[in-house]
Amino acid sequence: MQRIISRSRLLSRGLDSHSRRCFSQLLSQRADGDVNIPKMPPFDYTPPPYEGPSSAEILQKRREFLSPSMFYFYNNPLHVIDGKQQYLFDENGRRYLDAFGGIATVCCGHCHPDVVEAILNQTKRLQHSTIVYLHHAIAEFAEALASTLPGDLKVVFFTNSGTEANELAMMIARLYTGSHDMISLRNAYHGNAAGTMGATAQSNWKFNVVQSGVHHAMNPDPYRGIFGSDGEKYAKDVQDLIDYGTCGQVAGFIAEAIQGVGGILELAPGYLPAVYDSTRNVGGLCIADEIQSGFARTGSHFWGFEAHGVVPDIVTMAKGIGNGLPIGAVVTTPEIAQVLTQRSYFNTFGGNPVCTAGGLAVLRVLEKEKLQENACTVGSYLKKRLKSLQEKHENEDEKKGGARRSPLMLASGACQAPLVLAC
Numbered sequence: 001m002q003r004i005i006s007r008s009r010l011l012s013r014g015l016d017s018h019s020r021r022c023f024s025q026l027l028s029q030r031a032d033g034d035v036n037i038p039k040m041p042p043f044d045y046t047p048p049p050y051e052g053p054s055s056a057e058i059l060q061k062r063r064e065f066l067s068p069s070m071f072y073f074y075n076n077p078l079h080v081i082d083g084k085q086q087y088l089f090d091e092n093g094r095r096y097l098d099a100f101g102g103i104a105t106v107c108c109g110h111c112h113p114d115v116v117e118a119i120l121n122q123t124k125r126l127q128h129s130t131i132v133y134l135h136h137a138i139a140e141f142a143e144a145l146a147s148t149l150p151g152d153l154k155v156v157f158f159t160n161s162g163t164e165a166n167e168l169a170m171m172i173a174r175l176y177t178g179s180h181d182m183i184s185l186r187n188a189y190h191g192n193a194a195g196t197m198g199a200t201a202q203s204n205w206k207f208n209v210v211q212s213g214v215h216h217a218m219n220p221d222p223y224r225g226i227f228g229s230d231g232e233k234y235a236k237d238v239q240d241l242i243d244y245g246t247c248g249q250v251a252g253f254i255a256e257a258i259q260g261v262g263g264i265l266e267l268a269p270g271y272l273p274a275v276y277d278s279t280r281n282v283g284g285l286c287i288a289d290e291i292q293s294g295f296a297r298t299g300s301h302f303w304g305f306e307a308h309g310v311v312p313d314i315v316t317m318a319k320g321i322g323n324g325l326p327i328g329a330v331v332t333t334p335e336i337a338q339v340l341t342q343r344s345y346f347n348t349f350g351g352n353p354v355c356t357a358g359g360l361a362v363l364r365v366l367e368k369e370k371l372q373e374n375a376c377t378v379g380s381y382l383k384k385r386l387k388s389l390q391e392k393h394e395n396e397d398e399k400k401g402g403a404r405r406s407p408l409m410l411a412s413g414a415c416q417a418p419l420v421l422a423c
């Protein structure tokens, strides 16, 4: 595990002097120099024939027996049967390159043998026990996770999902500070339970139910925001919210370093340090939602917040933590964690042996297969190619008097590219 840290620090170190740039600028900069052209990993797998119910039968059952809120992609929804490494296979054995990863979750490839082996071995010995008994898997995984985080962030509470992790983080902030008001960003997604739906700030993900105590600050959107990439100017809005929208004290500030559901949108550089100062000046805690941006996904750093030169008080994680296992976590300092002892706090499945054994295997695979470096190489290359598309189409747009677009807005807008590509 120590090696994970040293590698991520090594990668970070070269980039810190450029900390006023977005992740993608850091990555594209690498791409301009010595570019490693990414190569597809070797692949030699043919899934066994599928003999189960057809897509039409499944769709019929979904319509009859599952919540009508469950939507699907594409007019002819994909019926996924097998997953191996970077590929998915449908019922006819047709192969797809998976650029979606089960909503940014499968971080070391589908059915990675090391992760599967860890899950199977643990499942055969003990599938469930709860945290009222001792088990080595939860202790080992907590220690390994803590070793990836800076400062005093070393106390872990496991949950089953990202929503649960953010709910817990917000409650901890409220308990620790004795304040109720939270600040989150417009265009954020933090979950869909009572508290987190309040922190989420996209109307299509918000129901018309009571969501109290969260103020949504102007989004430091470097592409469409009114201050461009000047993070400090956007940060003033948080101070205004504190001064005019609260009693002058807040429980905390929560943000993703890269807004995932909001469109893979990076926060303008310089924003987080200024907002962390404003929040801490009035006694609030700073929460980094690393549910999408964590676990080496950005390539430049292991955690998204690291590129902004800040150290949060609480970090929440899920998705990539288990490569598809239902697990999340809240990590904070020993002092802050103490507030949960005021009452009994408990989660039946959180930290169960199977999920924590699998999570530890995921961390080891990230390290063994240098997947942060891989994300950097592949991300740099993709960024470079998208950038050249952006420049090409920006010239065309300019001629027509159109607006500036980010490369990915261009890619999805112009091509309507599906996230799963048939190959």
Ligand SMILES: Cc1ncc(COP(=O)(O)O)c(C=O)c1O
Binding pocket: 103, 161, 162, 163, 164, 166, 189, 190, 191, 192, 256, 260, 261, 289, 290, 291, 292, 318, 319
């Ligand atoms: C940044 C972020 N936070 C929280 C969540 C909620 O996680 P979950 O769906 O596991 O409850 C998500 C889910 O997409 C997310 O992207």
